[in-house]
Amino acid sequence: MKKIQIDNRKLVHNYCEPYIIAEIGANHNGDMNLAKEMILSAKNAGADCVKFQSWTSKSLIAKEEYERNQVYNDSKKKHFGSLKEMVEKYALTDAQHKELRDFCENEEITFASSPFSEKEAKLLNDIDVPFFKIASMDINNLTFLREVASYQKPVIISTGMATLGEIETALNACYKEGNDKIMLLHCISIYPPLYEDIHLNNITTLQRTFDVPVGFSDHTIGTSIPLASAALGACIIEKHFTTDKDLPGWDHEISADPKELKVICEDSKNIVNALGSYKRIVSEAEESKKLRFRRSLVVNKDLNKGHVLTKDDLSAKRPGTHIPPDQVNFVVGRSLKVDVSNDDLIKWELLN
Template sequence: MNNNFFQKVSDGKYPYIIAEIGANHNGDIDLAKIMIRSAAECGCDAVKFQSWTPSSLIAQVEYDRNQKYDDSPKKHFGSLKEMVERYYLRQDQHFELKRFCEEIGVDFCSSPFSPEEADLLCELGVPFIKVASMDVNNHEFLKHVASKKKPIILSTGMASLAEIDRAVKTIEKAGNKEIILLHCISIYPPVNEDINLRNISMLQQTFGYPAGFSDHSLGVTIPLASVVLGAKVIEKHFTTDKNLPGWDHEISANPAEMKSIVEESRNICDALGSFARVVSEAEEQKKAKFRRSIVLKTNLKSGDIIRLEDLTFKRPGTGIQPDEVPYVLGRKVNRSINADELLTWNDLL
């Protein structure tokens, strides 16, 4: 098992950010490389593709109906079969893009859609296998992927809690307990009310595995919010140009958005800090300037007894503290003190 990756994600201070290029390369290997380089420059940990062929994903009967996937915001060219033929990643291109990722210094990964494609990814030496939401109930496929002894990142879109439970148990029974669950809504884009980000915490608590978020929302707000709920992985569709033709460009993050997700997620993690209450050294130093001290409201002569009506509270905080009033009242002063002076312990008999 690839314990290094699983532990890296489980114990990491910052979420592991995956730029989901998917089929946004539009069948153009040069465009794919441009997107890889751009994602790396944004600070992403990985770029992810999709590994399928015209025959491994869709049955002929679906092609025969001339089916079009028209639920995404951009209209596409031609039939479903024509788009699949153009957009799928060839086997040799997998190897070429993997080498390019190694040169750039970003992890190459992909979602396989058949056992043979899972085998190909293992041959390439990917750090993990990403299973798409559509295969949550594809138990024979899950068994095969689990047998590869690599960490599995499993998206949970469209799945009930019972289906997720069966998927997890199927993977575990096959001998693989390095699972990362991604909360996901398989709508492009979903309405905010349907996103239910608290499912991230629920999945982690229910199954005891690291949880993250596969995002299909527009913009950066929702994926950044997932960090607060403990997302260990953030997967976000990525493109260099939202106006390109294709399935997912319009709902993808552009480089500016992706860079914001990477940088701001780290800022959020730094700011989340500890559950324990801690006053920083910088705040301790602020006390002298920003807190108040006991100050005389009236002039007092040596021997006068201090009453509450003789006192007020003003900056700086270098004198007797306001919460120490009970230890001051009823005591005599040992010198004459003017109004608006800070009272000190040396002034008291």
């Protein structure tokens, strides 16, 4: 089983306790105080990492797209103007990247970000992020993938919108740079997706096909689907995160709030621990419980010394401290050494 050191606190492999990434993305809305509040809230909920997005108005979107999308139709998304104005407002400066990295380091939670160009990848490498996260949109951006992989740090690639062939090509692009520390996230790039379009079993498909650690990047509302991914061995769970779903902005509505993130952090670990072994094991606690909860053979009537026992003379009742009912055939046909009363437990020493 392939294992990858994702930061100085976590070794990641399939079926490990999931590494939880709170995807703040652009939910900070360009407000550094809000960004720091979200970092602290994610840490308190139990997240291993907070992740942002690294782009500028020039590195993310072309002029034609800006001209076609002057405003969003959603009332929360068009809260202050055009698409370009929102991108400029939500973009983090170089100095803000460093400020947030330092804040996370001081608070002992991992800082990470998704770069959207070579320049931003270099910035993240310069401030020493422990890993890179590649968004689904860039899985076929092979020149960019090779550049990111060349830094020889772990790379997590989301697979939304991608075929198995495209995923294989992306992995090979990274491997050709001598970097084999690559992880995949099953992802559906719809916000939120229909349940029937999620296909969580693809986690198993990716594990078996590519023999790499596989996680889940979740865009559903609520906690049930990311928790289900843990039962399939997802070693990373990435979930959009906000302190308030009603804040204006792109992703708040489909993000987990602090209560939901805490459920994901705690219960995903419980699920992995509960999966346990494929080997059938009876625990010490269950062994001791057998004595109280299983049954022993009893007589169901008063019987005299010398009586030869038949099945009709016997019943099985708690506790399980004496002759178990699966040994009834070794009791039938034997005679009693003493008189017994209705409901008495049968003991081997009472039998001839």
